[in-house]
Amino acid sequence: MQCSIQLSSNSKSFFSFFAWIGPLSPPQGITESFGAAIHALSSNQLTDGVIHRSKRMMLDALGVGLLGTRTTVFNKALKYSQTFTADQRSSVWGRSDLTLPPHYAAFVNGIAVHSMDFDDTWHPATHPSGAVLPALLALAETMPSRPTGLDLLLAFNVGIEVQGRLMRFSREAYNIPERFHPPSVVGVMGSAAASAKLLGLSPAQCRHALAIAASSAGAPLANAATQTKPLHIGNAARRGLEAAQLAQIGLEGNQAMLDMCSGFGVYYKDYSPSVMAHSSSGVFKWILEEQDVAFKRIPAHLAMHWVVEASLAARRNLQNKEGSVDVSRISRVTLHVPPSKYINCPFPDSEHQARHSFQFNASSALLDNKVTVASYHPAQINRSALKELLSKVEVQTPEDNRPSFDHMYCQVEIETTLGLSYTARCNTFYGHWRKPLSQEDLVDKFQANASSVLSTEGVEGLIHVVGNIERITDCSDLYSFLRRTSRCAEQELYDYARSAAS
Numbered sequence: 436m437q438c439s440i441q442l443s444s445n446s447k448s449f450f451s452f453f454a455w456i457g458p459l460s461p462p463q464g465i466t467e468s469f470g471a472a473i474h475a476l477s478s479n480q481l482t483d484g485v486i487h488r489s490k491r492m493m494l495d496a497l498g499v500g501l502l503g504t505r506t507t508v509f510n511k512a513l514k515y516s517q518t519f520t521a522d523q524r525s526s527v528w529g530r531s532d533l534t535l536p537p538h539y540a541a542f543v544n545g546i547a548v549h550s551m552d553f554d555d556t557w558h559p560a561t562h563p564s565g566a567v568l569p570a571l572l573a574l575a576e577t578m579p580s581r582p583t584g585l586d587l588l589l590a591f592n593v594g595i596e597v598q599g600r601l602m603r604f605s606r607e608a609y610n611i612p613e614r615f616h617p618p619s620v621v622g623v624m625g626s627a628a629a630s631a632k633l634l635g636l637s638p639a640q641c642r643h644a645l646a647i648a649a650s651s652a653g654a655p656l657a658n659a660a661t662q663t664k665p666l667h668i669g670n671a672a673r674r675g676l677e678a679a680q681l682a683q684i685g686l687e688g689n690q691a692m693l694d695m696c697s698g699f700g701v702y703y704k705d706y707s708p709s710v711m712a713h714s715s716s717g718v719f720k721w722i723l724e725e726q727d728v729a730f731k732r733i734p735a736h737l738a739m740h741w742v743v744e745a746s747l748a749a750r751r752n753l754q755n756k757e758g759s760v761d762v763s764r765i766s767r768v769t770l771h772v773p774p775s776k777y778i779n780c781p782f783p784d785s786e787h788q789a790r791h792s793f794q795f796n797a798s799s800a801l802l803d804n805k806v807t808v809a810s811y812h813p814a815q816i817n818r819s820a821l822k823e824l825l826s827k828v829e830v831q832t833p834e835d836n837r838p839s840f841d842h843m844y845c846q847v848e849i850e851t852t853l854g855l856s857y858t859a860r861c862n863t864f865y866g867h868w869r870k871p872l873s874q875e876d877l878v879d880k881f882q883a884n885a886s887s888v889l890s891t892e893g894v895e896g897l898i899h900v901v902g903n904i905e906r907i908t909d910c911s912d913l914y915s916f917l918r919r920t921s922r923c924a925e926q927e928l929y930d931y932a933r934s935a936a937s
Contacts, residue, residue: 465694466642475713485592492555495880502551502885503546512546517535530918542673545668548564553735557599557602559605564728567622569669596723601624605704611840615656620654623678626673628644631644653702660791728868729866765824766852767828767849770846772832785813799815802818
């Protein structure tokens with residue numbers, strides 16, 4: 436493994452020699468700089484651009500989380516979590532009268548956010564919001580002095596920022612992952628940093644929180660496309676919160692965790708960390724200011740969005756030429772996509788595999804002229820017409836199609852039994868950071884998701900609170916609106932929970 440630390444030229448050779456064996460005392464260590472920045476960052480350093488983008492992230496995470504409370508994986512995790520008790524209790528999103536110990540509320544709400552793979556994606560690749568927001572809301576609800584909306588917004592952005600900084604310690608992190616699921620590594624660190632900020636921990640305690648969290652980091656990518664994958668986000672939220680609270684009461688870890696190849700560097704082959712500079716009074720350069728997130732329009736792995744848009748465009752080309760689309764006359768479909776084994780699933784047999792299948796999402800788009808939340812229902816997956824079309828799909832991985840969410844493309848070619856060919860290519864889908872969702876479409880997505888669980892009052896209340904979060908003096912309304920379920924949804928959720936958990 437290569438490991439280099441970006442310090443001064445005089446200290447660099449000294450540091451690289453000792454990076455494997457233990458803590459050093461450079462002019463300022465990497466972990467030391469992170470602890471100092473987490474402690475010192477203040478709300479007056481939040482820019483208008485960062486506030487705007489982070490509020491969009493919060494609203495989207497709440498919406499997909501509320502929709503996710505209807506999934507089987509959420510309800511199984513909820514059933515398990517209800518076996519634990521504690522004096523402190525925090526809300527379960529979308530449940531009017533159900534609370535859990537804070538760590539388990541963070542756990543199940545984090546699972547809900549990622550249960551359908553509908554949450555935001557950043558670059559380098561991770562799902563930043565789901566590991567942070569559930570931890571903060573679970574913590575804030577139990578604090579003796581309730582934080583303001585601005586306190587919550589600052590802590591959220593600190594958690595996002597730490598994830599962004601850590602991912603930039605490796606060029607490997609810029610590509611579609613191959614070995615581990617990134618939120619399980621950087622997400623738990625972001626949760627710890629955000630929780631530490633909200634708790635007002637000292638610089639030393641912030642360092643220890645990161646060190647403690649690092650020992651809960653990591654999840655193999657082999658569990659992608661299974662019910663276990665959403666647990667990566669839930670565990671990150673839970674364990675990060677736990678790390679900050681352990682640091683608060685004095686538990687210690689290695690104070691050079693981020694400095695060492697045998698520390699956080701174990702996750703990357705080309706680990707090259709750098710200090711997190713900050714100014715308590717001047718301008719702080721937030722990564723979110725420069726790098727926006729992608730918001731998904733379908734509940735599937737981000738790469739599927741290129742496939743769906745290209746497939747729909749190729750389908751329109753066919754329809755415009757032939758007047759109608761008869762999928763039985765399609766002889767072959769060729770997908771030109773980047774190489775990635777875990778999202779190359781020719782014949783998915785579960786909703787989680789379908790969300791990670793180039794072939795399934797292309798075939799669904801061609802067959803139905805749309806891909807929606809309902810597309811991943813077992814009844815849709817098992818249609819004979821869909822399976823027949825799947826058998827005609829071929830995947831090719833051109834050398835110029837890089838496995839990176841910032842550079843990949845998808846080209847779809849449809850060949851018919853008449854010998855005709857129709858091709859379309861998507862370089863940037865709508866919702867990508869280069870082509871962001873409009874605020875209207877983002878709110879529409881939230882309303883569609885949240886209204887599956889909440890009353891109109893709850894939905895509109897959350898839109899108002901999140902939209903004005905920096906001016907809210909007490910976050911109690913946020914928890915209250917998250918519990919404002921509709922009577923119809925409450926009964927449906929009760930029935931669904933019983934069947935899903937059985």
